[in-house]
Amino acid sequence: MTTSSNGRRTLLRGAGLAAIAASTPALMRQAMAAEPIKIGIPCALTGSLAVVAEQTKRTATMWAKQVNAAGGINGRPIELIIEDTGGNPATCVRKVQQMVERDGCRIFTGITFSSETLAVMPRLGEWDSIYVACGNGDASMTAEAFVPNFFRGNPSGPTEARLLSLYIKDSGLKKFYAIGMDYSWGHSTVAAFEEEMKRNNIEFVGKVFAPTGTRDFSSYITKIRQSGADGLMMVQSGDDANAFMTQAAQYRLGDKVKMFTTLIELSTIKAVGEASKGVIGTMRYMSTYEYPENKKFVEQFTREIKDTPDWNDGEQWKALQFIGAAIKKANSIKSADLVAALNDMELDTVKGPAKFRACDHQSLEEGFVVQVDKVNGALLPVLVKKYPWDQITPACRKKNFDA
Amino acid sequence: METFSFILIQTLNALSQASLLFFLGSGLALIFGIMRVVNFSHGALYMLGAYIGFTTARLTGSVWLAMLIAPLIVGLIGLLFEIGFLRHLYKRDEDAFLLVTFGLTLVIAEVTRLVWGAPPLQVPLPSGLDGVVFIFDEPMPLYRIFLIAAGGIASSIIWLFLERTRLGLLIRATSQNSQMVHALGTDINLIRSGVFALGCALAAVGGVLAAPSVTASLGMSSAVIDAFVIVIIGGMGSFLGAIFGSLIVACVQTFGNFFFPDFALVFLYALMLGVLIVRPGGLLGKEA
Numbered sequence: 001m002t003t004s005s006n007g008r009r010t011l012l013r014g015a016g017l018a019a020i021a022a023s024t025p026a027l028m029r030q031a032m033a034a035e036p037i038k039i040g041i042p043c044a045l046t047g048s049l050a051v052v053a054e055q056t057k058r059t060a061t062m063w064a065k066q067v068n069a070a071g072g073i074n075g076r077p078i079e080l081i082i083e084d085t086g087g088n089p090a091t092c093v094r095k096v097q098q099m100v101e102r103d104g105c106r107i108f109t110g111i112t113f114s115s116e117t118l119a120v121m122p123r124l125g126e127w128d129s130i131y132v133a134c135g136n137g138d139a140s141m142t143a144e145a146f147v148p149n150f151f152r153g154n155p156s157g158p159t160e161a162r163l164l165s166l167y168i169k170d171s172g173l174k175k176f177y178a179i180g181m182d183y184s185w186g187h188s189t190v191a192a193f194e195e196e197m198k199r200n201n202i203e204f205v206g207k208v209f210a211p212t213g214t215r216d217f218s219s220y221i222t223k224i225r226q227s228g229a230d231g232l233m234m235v236q237s238g239d240d241a242n243a244f245m246t247q248a249a250q251y252r253l254g255d256k257v258k259m260f261t262t263l264i265e266l267s268t269i270k271a272v273g274e275a276s277k278g279v280i281g282t283m284r285y286m287s288t289y290e291y292p293e294n295k296k297f298v299e300q301f302t303r304e305i306k307d308t309p310d311w312n313d314g315e316q317w318k319a320l321q322f323i324g325a326a327i328k329k330a331n332s333i334k335s336a337d338l339v340a341a342l343n344d345m346e347l348d349t350v351k352g353p354a355k356f357r358a359c360d361h362q363s364l365e366e367g368f369v370v371q372v373d374k375v376n377g378a379l380l381p382v383l384v385k386k387y388p389w390d391q392i393t394p395a396c397r398k399k400n401f402d403a
Numbered sequence: 404m405e406t407f408s409f410i411l412i413q414t415l416n417a418l419s420q421a422s423l424l425f426f427l428g429s430g431l432a433l434i435f436g437i438m439r440v441v442n443f444s445h446g447a448l449y450m451l452g453a454y455i456g457f458t459t460a461r462l463t464g465s466v467w468l469a470m471l472i473a474p475l476i477v478g479l480i481g482l483l484f485e486i487g488f489l490r491h492l493y494k495r496d497e498d499a500f501l502l503v504t505f506g507l508t509l510v511i512a513e514v515t516r517l518v519w520g521a522p523p524l525q526v527p528l529p530s531g532l533d534g535v536v537f538i539f540d541e542p543m544p545l546y547r548i549f550l551i552a553a554g555g556i557a558s559s560i561i562w563l564f565l566e567r568t569r570l571g572l573l574i575r576a577t578s579q580n581s582q583m584v585h586a587l588g589t590d591i592n593l594i595r596s597g598v599f600a601l602g603c604a605l606a607a608v609g610g611v612l613a614a615p616s617v618t619a620s621l622g623m624s625s626a627v628i629d630a631f632v633i634v635i636i637g638g639m640g641s642f643l644g645a646i647f648g649s650l651i652v653a654c655v656q657t658f659g660n661f662f663f664p665d666f667a668l669v670f671l672y673a674l675m676l677g678v679l680i681v682r683p684g685g686l687l688g689k690e691a
Contacts, residue, residue: 046512048622054521208664213625215617216423216653218416218547219660222409225541242523243617250528250544250616252535271523271618 034072036079037107037333039064039323040099044087044112048213049238051267052135055312056110057082062304063320073327081105087112087212089119096120100127106333107132109319114138114185117150124149130335132342134319135284135312137262139188139399142360146397149335151342151361153319153354156394157189157235160262160282162401163367163392164233165196167280167385173231173258175203177224179244180235182209189235189262192400205229214240217247225256234261234281242271249275264370266310269379276372276379283370283381285314285351294350318349318363322356359396364389408539413657415538419547421653422554426609427626428633428652429561429645430602436640437578437598440489441497443504445606446627447511452477452607453619454515457524466529466615473611474604481603485596493595512624521621526614550612557608558646565642574598578640606630632671636678638688647686 041060043053064078072078081099085092092111099105108131111117117136122145124131130149133141137157141150155163168176176197180186190207197204205227208220224232232253236244241261245268248254261281269276287298287309297317301309309317323338325347330337343358354365366388370381394401427449434442452473459469484507492499527533532549535542565571576584577594585591610623617623629652634640637648655674659667678685 046621047625048620050621051521051523210660210664211668213622215613215626216416216420216656218420219413219657220664222412222416222541223661223664226409239523239617239620239622242620246618247616250535250546252542267522271525271620273525 034076036077037073037327038079038081038099038103038105039320040096040103040105040108041080041082041110042085042092042095042099042108042116043082043110044116045082045084047087048240049087049112051238052265052312053084053110053112055267055310056112056134056316058305059301059309059313059316060110060320062301063317063324065304066300067324073324074331082110085112085116087116089113089116092116093119093123096123096127096129100129106130106335107323107327107338109134109323110316111136113183114141115183117141118145118184121145121147121150124335128335130338130342132319132323134315136185137189138184139192139394140184142362142394143397143399146360148339148361151322151356151363153322153356153363154284154315155282155365155367155392156362157185157262158192158394158400159367159392160284161189161193161196161233162394163282163369163387164260164262164280165193165200166387166391167369168197168202168231168260169200171231171258173202175205175227175229176231176233177205177227177229177257178207178233178235179220179224180207180209181237181240182211186235188399190233193233193235193262195400202231210236210240210244212240215243217244218251220244221248221251221253224253225251229257232257232259234259235263236261237263237265238267241265241268245272245275245279254278263311264372264381266308266381269372269381273379277374278372280369280371280384283368284311285309285318286311286368286370286381286383287314288380288383289351289368291350291352293348293352297350314350318351318354321347321349322354357396362393362396364393367392405539408541412538412541412543413661415543415547415551417650417653417657418554419550420657421649422550423609423613424629424633424649424653425554425558425646426605426612427630428637428649429558429642430605430609431630432634432637432640432642432645432648433598433605434602435634436642437574438489438595439497439640440500440504440599442599442602443501443627444507444511445602445630446624447508447515448477448481448603448606449610449613449626449630450619450621450623451480451511451515452610453526453614453623454519454524454610455607456611456614457519457526457619460526466527469526470529470608470611474607477607477610478600478604482596482600484603485599489599490592490595508624508627512621516621519619523618523620526611526619528615546615553612554649562642562646632675635675635685638685641685641687644685644687 043056045053064080068077083095106129114136132151134153139158178190180190194204259279264281264283326338326341330341342356346355354363369385371384373382431445455473455476456469459472460466532546534545581591633648638644655671659670
């Protein structure tokens with residue numbers, strides 16, 4: 001009886017596997033048979049930027065599924081290893097080390113906080129690994145903290161500060177105040193913005209940095225109201241941006257100062273609603289950007305994830321486009337081969353043509369200034385102006401733009 | 404801004420923040436004081452209150468109703484958790500409570516992510532409270548004034564309940580000698596269940612009240628750190644201590660962020676450290 005039962009189970013299992021095999025395309029079966037290419041994604045799935053990390057997770061999963069369905073890269077399937085770092089640099093280093101030692105992973109992307117990436121970067125060489133950033137804006141990564149195995153696929157904080165300051169230059173505003181998140185991205189972006197304001201003869205009346213995870217911004221808002229500024233630059237993201245913008249609207253801050261941000265996020269617009277209306281800022285990626293590669297991506301994303309891609313969805317997709325192209329070109333996953341392949345690589349991406357500059361591994365691409373406005377009854381970022389990369393990107397290995 | 408109006412505005416800001424912190428910290432203090440349970444899941448329950456508040460407001464169109472429904476549901480969850488898990492652990496050492504409430508934190512976080520998704524959600528201001536009043540030409544949101552009143556009224560009612568009613572007396576007696584209360588014929592399991600549910604409901608009130616100012620988000624659960632700071636400063640298990648702790652933490656945060664923004668966090672933790680050294684049981688704690 002037992003033997004018969006076991007036999008039946010084995011038979012059923014075999015039949016099930018055969019059914020799966022028969023329904024799997026031949027290319028995919030071939031890819032599954034080969035050794036997988038592992039891509040590590042240590043991201044902050046918990047904490048104040050959880051929404052950003054979730055974007056990384058969903059987009060990377062969609063990318064891997066698409067690549068695997070098409071037979072993998074050079075016949076090898078993609079295997080993602082996604083783990084939560086909680087946004088803690090020490091945890092992030094530990095997770096990456098685990099992925100290197102336990103899983104044999106050598107390719108990384110999607111780290112959420114700049115502070116985490118800065119902690120990982122010095123170890124990349126020792127781990128014989130590469131990291132392609134999609135959302136790390138700290139200026140030093142392509143300057144004094146640069147390491148050869150690091151690539152930045154997104155614009156840096158100073159690039160965004162420069163981009164916005166070009167727009168602000170002609171705004172007629174005379175005095176600016178800045179509020180930033182109290183970690184490397186916030187500090188380096190505010191510093192670059194301060195420099196730009198001085199260059200444009202606009203008075204920079206003060207700055208303040210709020211710890212990540214701040215929930216009550218009332219005293220910061222009082223400080224901004226007292227400063228006499230007529231313009232405010234916000235360098236905030238995730239929960240912090242949502243809380244600040246919500247409370248700024250409750251305190252009618254917009255009646256006193258014109259509000260700008262270096263990072264407009266769809267998630268923030270949805271979360272704070274009317275409080276975001278009229279805010280002007282840069283947007284790293286726009287789902288409404290008219291470009292064939294983007295159109296394909298948005299259609300696929302909307303179909304599979306049933307949402308509109310936010311900035312980090314687009315940036316993560318672009319970083320993975322580069323990683324995939326580099327593996328294909330190098331026909332290898334060794335870090336030295338991938339670095340050589342990525343140097344000066346040009347690609348048609350969801351943000352238009354982009355290129356990794358060999359001298360500092362910064363992606364060169366257009367910059368967008370957008371304003372949150374009502375379009376057919378819904379609040380959306382509307383493109384106000386575009387700037388070419390050479391007007392906004394700091395020179396090689398420089399933190400800030402030097403006019 | 405004149406000095407007087409500045410002090411007044413900042414004091415109102417601090418009091419409104421203290422009110423939210425009170426709801427967060429008092430629940431933790433009650434649970435620890437009566438049950439000796441360090442409830443690690445308090446921040447997650449606070450977050451859950453905000454999410455349930457969002458759904459209630461979305462379904463009924465009333466944030467006022469959300470402020471009633473969310474604490475009831477979270478309180479019920481707390482009650483079931485106490486009966487199903489904590490009740491079997493009272494004879495074990497305190498590590499068991501830490502582990503099981505940490506487990507609850509993880510479960511709540513994942514369930515919230517699955518049900519509501521990762522993006523933050525907007526909870527509107529209650530109807531009638533979306534305006535501002537001008538104090539010396541400076542706008543103060545009506546909602547902040549409401550928070551101050553809500554905190555003041557709730558803390559007074561709970562204090563009167565604990566100090567002036569027979570049930571309150573039994574609860575206080577249970578915190579001092581649960582075996583004696585049991586020997587005198589009181590069902591201490593019932594008291595423990597009720598206190599745990601009340602503590603969880605208070606966290607949910609805090610969450611649903613905070614949501615219109617911060618949005619409902621997964622990151623809200625990190626508020627548990629503030630709750631522990633309040634309880635450590637105010638006094639382990641002391642309800643009055645939780646009120647004082649909330650006021651102190653809110654004042655240090657509000658005035659510190661204004662005058663010394665780079666050091667406000669340092670001040671807070673230095674204060675906590677100082678209290679731990681001078682009065683290890685907290686300012687109004689019984690173990691000092």
